[in-house]
Amino acid sequence: QVFNFSSGPAMLPVEVLRRAEQELRNWQGSGTSVMEISHRSKEFTQVAQDAEKDFRDLLKIPDNYKVLFCHGGARAQFAAVPLNLLGEHATADYIDGGYWAHSAIKEAFKYCTPNVIDAKTTVDGLRANTPMSSWALSDDAAYVHYCPNETIDGLAIHEEPDFGDKVVVADLSSTILSHPIDVSRYGVIYAGAQKNIGPAGLTLVVVREDLLGRARKVLPSILDYQVLSDNDSMFNTPPTFAWYLSGLVFKWLKEQGGVSEMDKRNQAKADLLYGTIDNSAFYRNDVATGNRSRMNVPFLLADASLDDLFIEESLAAGLHALKGHRAVGGMRASIYNAMPLEGVQALTDFMQDFERRHG
Numbered sequence: 001q002v003f004n005f006s007s008g009p010a011m012l013p014v015e016v017l018r019r020a021e022q023e024l025r026n027w028q029g030s031g032t033s034v035m036e037i038s039h040r041s042k043e044f045t046q047v048a049q050d051a052e053k054d055f056r057d058l059l060k061i062p063d064n065y066k067v068l069f070c071h072g073g074a075r076a077q078f079a080a081v082p083l084n085l086l087g088e089h090a091t092a093d094y095i096d097g098g099y100w101a102h103s104a105i106k107e108a109f110k111y112c113t114p115n116v117i118d119a120k121t122t123v124d125g126l127r128a129n130t131p132m133s134s135w136a137l138s139d140d141a142a143y144v145h146y147c148p149n150e151t152i153d154g155l156a157i158h159e160e161p162d163f164g165d166k167v168v169v170a171d172l173s174s175t176i177l178s179h180p181i182d183v184s185r186y187g188v189i190y191a192g193a194q195k196n197i198g199p200a201g202l203t204l205v206v207v208r209e210d211l212l213g214r215a216r217k218v219l220p221s222i223l224d225y226q227v228l229s230d231n232d233s234m235f236n237t238p239p240t241f242a243w244y245l246s247g248l249v250f251k252w253l254k255e256q257g258g259v260s261e262m263d264k265r266n267q268a269k270a271d272l273l274y275g276t277i278d279n280s281a282f283y284r285n286d287v288a289t290g291n292r293s294r295m296n297v298p299f300l301l302a303d304a305s306l307d308d309l310f311i312e313e314s315l316a317a318g319l320h321a322l323k324g325h326r327a328v329g330g331m332r333a334s335i336y337n338a339m340p341l342e343g344v345q346a347l348t349d350f351m352q353d354f355e356r357r358h359g
């Protein structure tokens, strides 16, 4: 059995893949596949509406929020957010907590002069993020943008935002649906689908209604939240197959017990993996305990000359995609919702065996 630790596109629940496989060429007895029918047909409209409803149920999204099914990945949102929300404002607060937050800042500089708040720090020599209470937000910012889970750095900000009436924008690409959140604390949430939702090509945006209609004129219509909302995310042809498959993942999540059940399972997986790392002198994770990601676990071998062998042997053992991001090296295990505890158990068994043989 193969366990895929890819950071994204990532592993999908096996039950979902089986169902998609069964339905691929004869969806709902139609003799055709779901990706070959019109996005405007009554059949696909039902798929789209069911997916939205299930997603709303899972995250308990209040009625005054729109859910948009978009193209362009999270990176498109790096531009869409400022162009939809800045209005007449000349600045927005941007928390620089890691690689992806930093990438969003670089994009934002095209449209405004962001107030950049460096949230990277160290605690006892370990990488960490500064607490939210220390962030010096500016009075004239249109919004505050941050990324609670840094997929590459393995850093997470576990606090939920509480900034009064400030508009909070969060990039949840690698943590959405992995634990309950209070949506009402956010103005905009966005997430590329390819980690914890479904196939690449789809991006979910949750936006509070009063933030619609503020877009700058130069904003391409396809990124305009108002236009997308007015057209039920079908201003142009949406990524229908990714939408359908994400809908199956939402149903699967509900069957599993929803986001609170995922929360428990994700904690158990993370505890097992970090515990194995911490109990060994052969492996190490250099993130402070309070900022450790439960989704993306980077770890280093004490002897980096064994890295290639580790990758080779882990692959042979059915443990795929453990190589760390090129920006940081080492190893990284992404353990999103679809990764079962058995997968993490297989990984930790392998790690201990590798240590016995090469330590």
Ligand code: PLP
Pocket (backbone or CB within 6 Å): 008, 072, 073, 074, 075, 076, 100, 147, 149, 150, 151, 152, 171, 172, 173, 174, 192, 193
């Ligand atoms: N934000 C986060 C937190 C990510 O992990 C990624 C991709 O890994 C991105 C943004 C960029 O996503 P996309 O490739 O969908 O544009």
